[in-house]
Amino acid sequence: MKKYMLTVLFIILMLGTSFKLDKKDQIKKIQLQSYSAIVIDQYSGRILYSKNSDIKLPMASTTKIMTTIIALEKGNLNDMVIVSKRAAAVGGSSAGLKEGEKLTLEELLYGLMLRSGNDAAIAIAEHIGGSVDRFIEMMNEKAIEIGAYNTSFKTPHGLDADGHYTTAEDLAKITAYAMKNEVFNKIVSTREISSGVSGKFNRSYSNINKFLYRVENADGVKTGYTGGAGRCLVASVKHEYGRFICVVLNSADRWRDAEELVKYAKHNYKFIKVYSKGEQVKSLRVFGGKSKYVIAETEEDIYVPLRDEEMQYIRTEVFVPSVVFSPIRRGDILGNLAVFYDGNIIAKYPVISDRDVDRKNLINTIRETFRSFSLD
CATH class of the missing domain: 2.60.410.10 (D-Ala-D-Ala carboxypeptidase, C-terminal domain)
Incomplete structure (x- = not known):
């Protein structure tokens, strides 16, 4: 590290470069149409740009990122789930589930994340948690574990509800955590699917996340919209050294805002080993x-x-x-x-x-004790 710093300083002195940025390298201006936004580096967690990112706001269906995390960590993709009357009857965006229908947890997750199915969210919550209320408790417990301390879940789908909120920064943290899960990453980056590791699905699913089609190397994550939350988007873009995670909440043009965040990060930051x-x-x-x-x-x-x-x-x-x-x-x-x-x-x-270290047993302890006596 010291050698690296000296090298950088030497180059600067040799080139006679001032610490002022050249015009072409000056920080790129950014104009967003969202109330709140952030872009972070996934692996370091560094905030590269933020706007009102610590303000608590409703987040609509981006809630389903956490729903998927819990399902993947607590369930099995091959689990068979029976759709309840409550799940089939929930309003808003739907995966088209029918009461009494049997399908795998894997298919439910694709219906949840590709089609933003509120019906899939309830079915998953009932299956994993035993009840929707218990599943919501699990979501909040996981948020604390991840470090999303300004987040409160009241539903597994994100329809407007009192006390259901997050911040752009917390949502970025949650997503950075989720994208480390290979199955999660595979689901949210999928454009179309009709079968998976659990077999052929009951129906085909196409992804409504337009960001996947607009930006090179985009690999997720989730859209959202309600009257209270406005238009929301969590986006991920791969690059040579990892991923940029973007969150846009309550935006007049979420697609453009997310693109601007990615451009800003690419223009203003270099990845130094x-x-x-x-x-x-x-x-x-x-x-x-x-x-x-x-x-x-x-x-x-x-x-x-x-x-x-x-x-x-x-x-x-x-x-x-x-x-x-x-x-x-x-x-x-x-x-x-x-x-x-x-x-x-x-x-x-x-x-x-860098290694395994096993606990000493009683014999090891006795031997060490005698060895210390003999040294006396």
């Missing part, structure tokens, strides 16, 4: 383990999104406990590597254990 995959960052003492130490290492290559004027001013710091307790498995998250700019954390990445 600061660590390689598996690079050792810290040694930690292990309590009660067969090994006394474990090494914290980077999980992946770390590329930080930076503006030109930020590059020579960043620093990194590792946040891990002074002691960790056995047992530990290789790949367990031990802490975070944080990137600072101007005294603030702008990005965080997990650091993981």
Whole structure:
């Protein structure tokens, strides 16, 4: 990291470049028609642009992102679900489900995310949670786990309801988490489908998310509209170093707004490599383990999104406990590597254990005790 900083500084001095940006590299202006918006880097979580992103707002069917997360983590794609009267009768956008119809959880998820089926949302909630109320509790518990502290779910589908809200920042966090799930990613990036791993579906589904067709490398995620929420969109765009996650809430032109957010991120940020995959960052003492130490290492290559004027001013710091307790498995998250700019954390990445450390048994403990006596 130090070598990298010195290299950057040397190049700047040699070229006689001032710290001022050239005209062509100046921060691109952005004009949005949404009340609230944000674009983040998925892997670091860095906010690249935001507008009213901390204001609590209704989010319509983008709610279904969380519904899908819970279903994938708690259910099985091959589960057979019987559509209830309540599910079949719900209003708003529909996947066309009929009372008493049997179909797989996998098909319900495609109906939920491609067709924005409110009927599918209720059927999923009843199947996974046992009741809609319990499923909503699970959604809120997951939001807290992800760190979406300004979010409150009251329904699994997103129809307007008192106390049902999120923020653009929270919704971006939830989506960044969801897009790490390969099945979730596959569902939301699908344009048309009539069968899956669970077999042939009862019907075919086409994706109503126009963003997939408008922007190169777009791979999701979800549209939404209600009278209270306005037109909403959560969008994802792949690039060489990861994904941009965009959230647009209450917009007069959600498609254009999301495109502008992606253009802004691409124009103003470069991805700079600061660590390689598996690079050792810290040694930690292990309590009660067969090994006394474990090494914290980077999980992946770390590329930080930076503006030109930020590059020579960043620093990194590792946040891990002074002691960790056995047992530990290789790949367990031990802490975070944080990137600072101007005294603030702008990005965080997990650091993981480089090895397994089993807990010492009683015999190991006795042997060590006798060994310490003999040294005395």
